[in-house]
Amino acid sequence: MAKPPKENSPITEHLAYLLAQANREINRQLELRLSKEGVPVEQWRILKVLSDGEGHSMGELADAVLLNHPTLTKMIDRMVSDTLVYRVQDPNDRRKVLMFISDRGKVLCKKLNSLAVDQEEHILENYGDKSTSELKRLLESLIDSSN
Amino acid sequence: MAKPPKENSPITEHLAYLLAQANREINRQLELRLSKEGVPVEQWRILKVLSDGEGHSMGELADAVLLNHPTLTKMIDRMVSDTLVYRVQDPNDRRKVLMFISDRGKVLCKKLNSLAVDQEEHILENYGDKSTSELKRLLESLIDSSN
DNA sequence: TTGAAAATATTGAATATTCAAGAATTGACG
DNA sequence: CGTCAATTCTTGAATATTCAATATTTTCAA
Numbered sequence: 001m002a003k004p005p006k007e008n009s010p011i012t013e014h015l016a017y018l019l020a021q022a023n024r025e026i027n028r029q030l031e032l033r034l035s036k037e038g039v040p041v042e043q044w045r046i047l048k049v050l051s052d053g054e055g056h057s058m059g060e061l062a063d064a065v066l067l068n069h070p071t072l073t074k075m076i077d078r079m080v081s082d083t084l085v086y087r088v089q090d091p092n093d094r095r096k097v098l099m100f101i102s103d104r105g106k107v108l109c110k111k112l113n114s115l116a117v118d119q120e121e122h123i124l125e126n127y128g129d130k131s132t133s134e135l136k137r138l139l140e141s142l143i144d145s146s147n
Numbered sequence: 148m149a150k151p152p153k154e155n156s157p158i159t160e161h162l163a164y165l166l167a168q169a170n171r172e173i174n175r176q177l178e179l180r181l182s183k184e185g186v187p188v189e190q191w192r193i194l195k196v197l198s199d200g201e202g203h204s205m206g207e208l209a210d211a212v213l214l215n216h217p218t219l220t221k222m223i224d225r226m227v228s229d230t231l232v233y234r235v236q237d238p239n240d241r242r243k244v245l246m247f248i249s250d251r252g253k254v255l256c257k258k259l260n261s262l263a264v265d266q267e268e269h270i271l272e273n274y275g276d277k278s279t280s281e282l283k284r285l286l287e288s289l290i291d292s293s294n
Numbered sequence: 295t296t297g298a299a300a301a302t303a304t305t306g307a308a309t310a311t312t313c314a315a316g317a318a319t320t321g322a323c324g
Numbered sequence: 325c326g327t328c329a330a331t332t333c334t335t336g337a338a339t340a341t342t343c344a345a346t347a348t349t350t351t352c353a354a
């Protein structure tokens with residue numbers, strides 16, 4: 001009945017560790033695919049968020065793509081140089097900058113999307129339809145419960 | 148019946164994104180606790196792996212704590228300065244370095260363990276016993292299926 | 295209306311990570 | 325044996341990230 005004390009449990013049993021490990025592995029796989037277009041995962045996320053055509057402020061974007069502000073600013077600088085996105089001053093609140101995706105960005109985003117879909121399909125094959133959707137559900141609920 | 152095409156699905160529905168988000172959040176929480184002792188998460192992992200008292204080579208350690216070799220080397224340098232761990236040349240294979248935890252390291256590791264247990268308990272409370280163990284199971288199996 | 299506090303984004307310096315190359319040792323095979 | 329390839333770890337330079345400070349604009353209350 002008595003469980004072993006958690007203090008001695010190996011690191012591999014901690015949720016934080018399992019999440020880090022799974023994230024690392026899945027991210028590595030995705031990175032590998034996206035590298036075909038020479039684009040880091042974060043840039044794909046940015047393009048994907050912006051591909052709704054709406055303007056998104058830097059703060060909004062930073063939250064959405066899991067980067068902190070200065071890192072995002074510098075990554076956006078690069079993407080502006082590559083003419084994948086562009087900045088517009090928000091007319092309603094001039095503290096803000098609204099980011100938009102360019103036509104070139106849209107084209108690239110489509111290619112990246114299909115590479116990402118490849119990966120998800122690969123996961124579905126190896127891991128199973130049911131496990132995948134169950135895992136997604138649990139992750140969403142974990143994230144929810146952490147706010 | 149027809150599902151929407153994956154290409155247009157929002158980023159928040161991708162497994163890779165959900166994993167990144169959950170990992171970020173849980174890691175942030177753990178970081179916050181461990182910061183009470185001024186120790187980054189990776190150092191706790193290192194101490195925990197070494198606390199079996201065996202010598203572990205750098206390569207082994209790097210795999211176990213999810214760091215690549217040069218990053219680990221530099222982090223170990225700091226921990227050696229802090230006398231938390233020490234290096235011993237492997238007598239059987241002099242290319243290798245065996246890492247050991249020091250007494251000071253063991254003391255610190257105990258404190259860190261209980262901070263980490265605090266977090267796991269906090270998760271259990273908010274997220275539930277059942278969800279947690281189910282999530283762990285699914286993550287382990289995802290990791291398995293990725294090799 | 296004005297002035298202080300909050301919100302937003304960027305910058306620059308400090309820090310950390312990564313990539314590519316190097317040094318040392320071992321293994322394997324002619 | 326001898327030497328060449330593979331393994332293991334570290335180093336240094338290039339790159340990226342983070343922290344703290346700054347500039348700008350807005351909000352809000354006195």
